[in-house]
Amino acid sequence: MVLKPIALGIKYLLRKPYTRMFPIKTREYVTRQTRARHILYMDRCVGCRACQLACPADAIKMYRIEGDYPKNRPKIFPGIDYSRCTYCGLCVEACPVNALVMTNYTMQHLITEDKSTTLYTPEMLAKPPEGEYVITLSKDTWTPPPPPPPRKK
Numbered sequence: 547m548v549l550k551p552i553a554l555g556i557k558y559l560l561r562k563p564y565t566r567m568f569p570i571k572t573r574e575y576v577t578r579q580t581r582a583r584h585i586l587y588m589d590r591c592v593g594c595r596a597c598q599l600a601c602p603a604d605a606i607k608m609y610r611i612e613g614d615y616p617k618n619r620p621k622i623f624p625g626i627d628y629s630r631c632t633y634c635g636l637c638v639e640a641c642p643v644n645a646l647v648m649t650n651y652t653m654q655h656l657i658t659e660d661k662s663t664t665l666y667t668p669e670m671l672a673k674p675p676e677g678e679y680v681i682t683l684s685k686d687t688w689t690p691p692p693p694p695p696p697r698k699k
C-alpha cells in the first residue's frame with residue numbers, strides 16, 4: 547500500500563517536465579469546453595449588474611451607453627478587463643437573461659504587459675470574435691451538477 551505512491555512519485559521524478567512552451571513553440575490548448583472570450587448580447591441585457599456583483603476578480607465595470615435598448619432602462623452594460631478576468635464563468639451563471647456567454651475563442655493578443663489593451667468595452671464584447679469559436683458556457687448550455695449520492699448508513 548505504502549510502496550505504490552512512492553513508486554508513482556519516483557516514476558514522475560524521472561520524467562521530463564511537461565510544460566507547454568506557449569506561445570513560443572506550441573499553439574494554445576483549446577477544447578470545446580475551454581472558457582475564454584465573452585460575447586455580450588446588448589439587446590438582452592437589462593443592466594441589472596448581477597454579473598458585476600458576481601465577479602470575484604473585480605474585472606467587470608458598468609458603462610453607460612446611449613442607444614435604442616428598451617429592455618435596459620438604466621442604459622448600463624458590462625465591460626470586462628481581461629487582465630483581471632480568471633475565466634471562472636460566474637458572471638455568465640449570474641446573468642438572469644442569458645445576455646453574457648463565454649466562447650472558446652482565446653486571445654493570444656491579450657498576452658501583453660500593456661494593460662490598456664486588455665479592457666473590452668460593452669461594444670467590443672458585443673462583436674462576435676473574428677475566427678472560429680463555439681459557445682462553451684451560457685445559461686442554455688449550463689446544467690446544474692447532479693445532487694451528491696445519498697450517504698451510506
Ligand code: SF4
Nearest residue numbers: 601631632634635637
Ligand atoms: S469570467 Fe469570472 S473573472 Fe471573468 S469577468 Fe466573469 S466573473 Fe469575472
Ligand code: SF4
Nearest residue numbers: 591592594595597641
Ligand atoms: S449582462 Fe446580464 S447580469 Fe450583466 S448587467 Fe446585463 S443582464 Fe445583468
